[in-house]
Amino acid sequence: MNFEFSQEQILLQEEIRRQISGACPLERVMKVMDGDTTERLKIWREFAELGYQATAMPEDLGGYGLGYLELCLLAQELGRHVVPIPMISSIYLASEALLLHGSEAQKEKYLPLIVSGERVASLAWSEPGRRVANGNIATRFADGMLSGEKLPVADADIADLFVVLAQSEGQSRFCLVDGSDSSLATEPLAVIDEAWPHARLQMSGTPAELLPVNEVDVDEVFYRAAVLVAFEQIGGAQACLRSAIDYAQERVVFGRSVASFQAIKHKLADVYAATELALSHAYYASWALQQNHSSLRRAAAGARIASTRAYELASAELIQVHGGMGYTWESHCHLFYKRSRMLALALDSEPTWQRRLVEQLCMQEEKAA
Amino acid sequence: MDFNDSPEEAQFRQQVRAWLVQNTSEFSDCDTVSDDEEVALCRRWVARKAEAGYAAMRLSRAYGGMDATPMQCVIYAQEEARYKLPFNYFGITLGMAVPTMLTFASEEYKVALLPRVLRGEHIWCQLFSEPSAGSDLANLRTRAEKEGEEWVINGQKVWTTGAHLADYGILVARSNPELPKHRGLTYFFLDMKSPGVEVRPITQIDGGTEFNEVYFSDVRIPDNQRLGEVGEGWKVAMTTLMFERQAAGEQSLGLIDFEDLFQTVLGIALADGPAIEDSQVMEKLVDWYLVQEGLKYFGYRQLTALSAGRTPGPEAGLGKLLEARGAQLAARFATDLMGYEGIITDPALAPRGGAHQSAVLQAPGIRIAGGTDEILRNTLAEKVLGLPPEPRSDKSKPFNQL
Numbered sequence: 007m008n009f010e011f012s013q014e015q016i017l018l019q020e021e022i023r024r025q026i027s028g029a030c031p032l033e034r035v036m037k038v039m040d041g042d043t044t045e046r047l048k049i050w051r052e053f054a055e056l057g058y059q060a061t062a063m064p065e066d067l068g069g070y071g072l073g074y075l076e077l078c079l080l081a082q083e084l085g086r087h088v089v090p091i092p093m094i095s096s097i098y099l100a101s102e103a104l105l106l107h108g109s110e111a112q113k114e115k116y117l118p119l120i121v122s123g124e125r126v127a128s129l130a131w132s133e134p135g136r137r138v139a140n141g142n143i144a145t146r147f148a149d150g151m152l153s154g155e156k157l158p159v160a161d162a163d164i165a166d167l168f169v170v171l172a173q174s175e176g177q178s179r180f181c182l183v184d185g186s187d188s189s190l191a192t193e194p195l196a197v198i199d200e201a202w203p204h205a206r207l208q209m210s211g212t213p214a215e216l217l218p219v220n221e222v223d224v225d226e227v228f229y230r231a232a233v234l235v236a237f238e239q240i241g242g243a244q245a246c247l248r249s250a251i252d253y254a255q256e257r258v259v260f261g262r263s264v265a266s267f268q269a270i271k272h273k274l275a276d277v278y279a280a281t282e283l284a285l286s287h288a289y290y291a292s293w294a295l296q297q298n299h300s301s302l303r304r305a306a307a308g309a310r311i312a313s314t315r316a317y318e319l320a321s322a323e324l325i326q327v328h329g330g331m332g333y334t335w336e337s338h339c340h341l342f343y344k345r346s347r348m349l350a351l352a353l354d355s356e357p358t359w360q361r362r363l364v365e366q367l368c369m370q371e372e373k374a375a
Numbered sequence: 376m377d378f379n380d381s382p383e384e385a386q387f388r389q390q391v392r393a394w395l396v397q398n399t400s401e402f403s404d405c406d407t408v409s410d411d412e413e414v415a416l417c418r419r420w421v422a423r424k425a426e427a428g429y430a431a432m433r434l435s436r437a438y439g440g441m442d443a444t445p446m447q448c449v450i451y452a453q454e455e456a457r458y459k460l461p462f463n464y465f466g467i468t469l470g471m472a473v474p475t476m477l478t479f480a481s482e483e484y485k486v487a488l489l490p491r492v493l494r495g496e497h498i499w500c501q502l503f504s505e506p507s508a509g510s511d512l513a514n515l516r517t518r519a520e521k522e523g524e525e526w527v528i529n530g531q532k533v534w535t536t537g538a539h540l541a542d543y544g545i546l547v548a549r550s551n552p553e554l555p556k557h558r559g560l561t562y563f564f565l566d567m568k569s570p571g572v573e574v575r576p577i578t579q580i581d582g583g584t585e586f587n588e589v590y591f592s593d594v595r596i597p598d599n600q601r602l603g604e605v606g607e608g609w610k611v612a613m614t615t616l617m618f619e620r621q622a623a624g625e626q627s628l629g630l631i632d633f634e635d636l637f638q639t640v641l642g643i644a645l646a647d648g649p650a651i652e653d654s655q656v657m658e659k660l661v662d663w664y665l666v667q668e669g670l671k672y673f674g675y676r677q678l679t680a681l682s683a684g685r686t687p688g689p690e691a692g693l694g695k696l697l698e699a700r701g702a703q704l705a706a707r708f709a710t711d712l713m714g715y716e717g718i719i720t721d722p723a724l725a726p727r728g729g730a731h732q733s734a735v736l737q738a739p740g741i742r743i744a745g746g747t748d749e750i751l752r753n754t755l756a757e758k759v760l761g762l763p764p765e766p767r768s769d770k771s772k773p774f775n776q777l
Contacts, residue, residue, distance in 0.1 A: 007384060007446055008377045009675040010683075075376055251760055266763040268749070271756035278755055279693040283665065286672035293376045312665050360657045363664070367637065368651065 009289060011075060019079040025056060026087045032338045038090045039201040039341065046203075047126070047164055050091045054123020058084075059097055068118030078237045078292040085241030088341045090201040092126050092161035094238070094352065098231040100127035100169045103180050106226055107217040112182065116167060126164045129227070130156035130207050131171040137358070138171065145209070147174040147181050152214040155206065160352065162192045162205035170209070171224060174216060178224045181214040189213075199344035228353055229306040229362075233291040236306075236313035239349050240288055243281045243313070246320035246342050250274060250327040270327060277320045284312035304370065307363035311356055317346040378675075380450075387447055391454045394427055405461045406728070414540060417461040418495035421469075425493035431469050438477070438485065439493040445681040449674075467536060468492055470622030472499035472545050475615045476564065479602035484564075488543065500541035500567070502532045502589060503612065509534070510750045512547075513556040513609060514769075517591060519548035519563070526550075526563065526601070528571075528594040534744070538574045538587040541567045545615065546596075547608045552775040559774055560608030565596045581736035619745065620691040621681070630702035630741060631734045633667045635727045636660065636709055642726060643712050650712055659708040666701035670694050689758035692751040695741070700748060703738035706731050 011019070030049055038045045053059065062077040063069020077097075084093055101120055104113055104127075119125040133144055134157045145154025152172055159168070168183040168190075183190065191208040251274060254265035264270055291309035294302040321342040325332035332339040350356065380388060402420045405413050424430040425439055432448050434440025443451075473492060476485060491497040508515035517530025528548055538544070544567050551559035567574070571594035576584040603611040640660055643650040650656045673694060677687055709731035710717035722728040742748050756762045769777050 007380060007449075007675065008679055008682075009672065010679045011376055247760075251762065254762065262766060263763055266765055268753065268765060271760075271762050272749070272752040274760055274762065275693075275696075275752035275755040278760060279697055282673060282690070282693055283669040283697060286669045286676060287665070289376065289676065290378060290672045293378050296376070308665060308668060311661060312669055315665075357654060357658075360654070360661045363661055364651065364657045367660075367664070371637070371641070 011079065015075060015079060018076060019083065022058075022080055022083045023086070026083050026089060029053070029056075030087055030089050032088065032341060035088050035090055035201055035341055036338070041200070043163075046090050046092070046161075049089065050126065050164075051123045053089075053091060054121070059093070059123060060121040063101070063117060063121045067113055068121045074233075074296040075292055078234060078288070078295075081234045081237035082241035082244075085238030085345075086245045088201070088242065088245075088345050092128065092164065094231065094235060095128035095161040095165065096120055096126050098234040099129035099227060100167070102230050103129055103169045103217070103224075103227045106222060106230075107180050107220045107224075109218050112215065112217065116182070120167075125166040126161060127167040127169060128159055128161045128165040129169045129171070130159040130162075132156060132158060132354075134206075137354075141173065141176075141178045143171060143173045143178060145170060145172040147172040147179065147214060147216060150213060150215075152181055152183060152209045152212045155208050157206045158195055158197065158204035159192075159207045160202065160204050162207055163194060163203050168207065169217075170214065172214075177219070179219070180217040180224060182217065183209065183212055183214045187212055197348070199348040201341065202345070202348055229303045230295060232306045232310040232353055232359070233288070233295045233302075235349055235353060236284070236288045236291060236309040239313035239317040239346070240281060240285050242342055242345060242349075243277070243284070243317045243320035246317075246324040247274065247277050247281060249338070249342075250277070250320075250324045254327050264327070273323050273327070277316075277323055280312075280316040280319050284309070284316035287312040304363065304366035307359050307366060310353070310359045311363065314346075314350045314356060314359075317342075318350060321346040384446060384450060388450050388454065391429075391451050394429070395454055395458060398423055398427075399458045399460065402460055403458050405459070406722075413461050414464055417464045418498075420461055420495070421465050421493070422495035425495070430465075430493050431473060434473070434477070434489075438489050445678045449678055464498055464537060464540060465492070465495075466622070467501050468497070468499040471501055471615050471619050472543070472564075474618040474621075475545055475602065475611065478614060479562075479611060480564070481599060484600070491542075497542040498537055498540045500535050500538045500544045500589075501615070502535055502538075502544045502546040504534045505531060506533050510747055512612070513560065515547060515549060515560070517546075517548040518552075519550045519561055519596075521550070521598075524598045526561075526596045526598060528563075528565075528591040528596060530591050532589040532591075534577070534586050535574075535589050536586045538567065538589050539576055539584070543567055544589075545602070547612050549774065550605055550608070553773050554606065555771050556769060556774045556777070557609045558606055560612070561605050562602045562608040562611035563596050563600050564602060565594065565600060569594050569596070571595075579740060581733065581740075617686065620687045630698070630738060631663065631667075631705050631709070631731065633664055635730050636663055636705055639709050639726045639731065640712065656712070659705070663701055663705040663708075666697050666705075670698055689754050692746060692754050695745065696748055696751040696755070699738060699741040702734055703742065706734035706738055710735060 029052060057070060058080055060069040061072050061080055062074050065071040101117060104117055120127050131138060134155060136142060145152060152170055166185045168185055170181045170183055172179060172181050189210060189212040193206045195204045195206060197204045254270050255263055257264045287309040291305040294305040325339045325343055328337060328339055331337050402416055405416055421430050428441030429451055431440045432443035432451060435442050473489060503512060505515045505517060517528065519526045519528055544565055546563045546565055547560055549559050550561035571592040573590040575588045577586050577588060578584055640650050640656060645653055677691060681687060719725050720729045720732040725732055757764055
């Protein structure tokens with residue numbers, strides 16, 4: 007047993023951290039937040055040059071075939087720097103859906119273009135006014151065409167390809183849609199985090215390719231993505247803690263450092279404890295993901311909830327420790343605070359994951375009995 | 376990263392399992408016995424384990440251990456946890472006193488005393504806390520005055536777990552009150568049957584009497600029972616606490632086992648259906664799952680650090696911080712689920728033998744023992760996160776001028 011990343015993996019992570027803090031400092035994220043519409047694609051392509059999108063993709067599909075442990079560490083660094091690129095949409099969700107459900111021809115056609123940075127893909131699953139769990143999906147696939155409405159859809163403004171969750175003959179299935187098809191209508195949405203654009207996607211008689219039926223259900227992709235997003239959330243939480251510590255140490259009130267007050271120290275100790283707890287769940291989940299272990303769903307749900315809570319706590323206390331300054335647009339605090347809420351909702355919210363975790367525990371119980 | 380056993384670990388686990396199957400049967404039925412009988416059972420269980428090297432696995436073979444790796448200790452703990460065995464009255468003895476003795480005592484004493492622990496004959500206690508020295512341990516007032524080749528001890532200790540059962544104790548006392556508080560301390564071990572030692576039990580809120588007040592009136596300790604140099608008692612005490620952290624990494628506090636809570640929930644129906652299908656119930660069940668399961672993995676990470684030769688750092692404190700508070704909330708939730716019947720502690724009537732009611736009553740103590748929630752947060756903030764201590768006026772002044 008060994009519960010630590012290898013020396014090579016840790017060195018790789020440090021190298022990635024250096025690269026990202028050079029290439030995408032928080033000022034660059036602020037540019038996106040201030041409305042620069044070209045910056046995200048630029049960063050996406052720059053990072054493709056560094057090979058990030060190719061990390062875990064098998065070599066015959068244009069990737070490096072490193073594995074999910076390495077992808078988790080990359081995710082942690084992307085989260086730490088709140089990098090505004092469509093990694094979640096394109097890599098953790100759409101590419102995973104293709105890897106899990108796509109035909110060989112579909113994988114070969116699309117995946118190399120995504121990992122090379124030439125294409126952006128997004129997974130459109132959510133629908134207005136309803137929870138799509140348990141096959142309750144209004145979007146229909148029939149006769150090679152899709153009709154329905156998806157909302158919100160991440161990164162739809164720059165996506166060339168959509169993987170759409172739809173219903174086909176009473177089954178939940180994924181379909182592929184060309185983002186440039188004229189029957190698609192996208193409409194940008196105002197969302198909590200301006201650095202992560204989302205849109206409404208309307209399809210009516212839109213030509214689509216069905217992904218073949220697979221032994222695993224469509225939920226599998228969400229569990230797998232949850233592990234990777236957990237690492238992004240933890241990276242974000244760690245960045246918040248670091249920033250809060252640094253600020254508390256330089257700020258003087260009542261004649262001494264803010265950091266020397268127990269009220270502040272205890273707050274930050276709680277953030278630390280929550281983050282380490284989440285990291286411990288995420289370590290286990292990363293291993294389960296890499297191994298395709300039978301405990302993957304339970305591990306992923308645990309990591310998902312613990313990381314969501316840690317990031318929420320860390321980013322809220324980041325603003326609190328900064329005081330009024332932390333509530334201004336100029337400060338970097340809101341990048342984390344907004345992203346933490348977005349990530350908490352992006353794969354569906356905590357009650358859904360609580361239910362999933364309890365389901366897994368009950369299944370485990372039945373097996374034991 | 377590999378959460379599976381290596382071939383060697385798998386082989387060791389098999390060996391442990393086979394041994395446990397053959398050796399646990401006469402020890403596993405301790406629900407119905409009296410406290411005294413349970414202590415006797417525990418002594419025999421420790422002796423039995425020692426025969427196979429499992430009682431103090433980390434010790435070298437020369438002292439009755441098996442030179443075990445941290446990972447082997449965990450494998451043993453995991454396998455032993457499958458059995459219901461007598462309460463471990465030797466936790467402080469094996470986790471704190473023995474490693475401190477091994478580090479600081481003379482060879483003569485190690486050879487004379489350690490085998491008696493491993494035969495289940497000697498229980499040790501830790502004489503640290505005092506009425507005015509709990510979180511602020513260095514404020515202790517028990518005096519140690521040198522007379523010839525002996526030290527004369529006068530004063531009072533409190534919250535001494537197991538003192539009423541103990542044959543020996545490890546003790547920190549003030550040898551020089553003219554020095555600042557941390558520098559005038561000296562560390563000893565003593566025979567608890569020495570003249571002048573008086574042990575008075577303290578009754579806890581759960582009715583238990585695990586800990587005690589211990590009074591010292593002109594108790595004489597030979598100088599060769601001093602551990603470490605004169606005036607270095609603080610340093611030795613910190614080493615003991617480091618061993619405590621090391622031992623704590625291997626097992627949970629055992630206040631509420633998630634499986635107990637889960638089974639309780641599965642057995643309860645609310646007005647509108649099974650409790651397990653209620654969203655509020657799910658949330659609270661998940662709260663405790665995240666703490667207990669997460670700390671299991673956190674403990675594994677600590678072990679990997681230990682295996683790589685690093686000492687357990689102050690970050691280990693977060694385990695108790697999260698677990699004690701989490702268990703208190705989980706116990707509240709579990710008894711809430713039972714409605715009015717949740718007040719019943721009778722093991723024959725309450726679900727899971729009253730485990731949740733016991734946890735209600737024990738949790739407040741666990742949040743204080745071995746470092747309060749507040750001290751643990753200070754430690755994490757200062758020693759892990761590098762935040763400055765609060766300004767204080769007691770550190771550099773001579774103790775007798777405070």
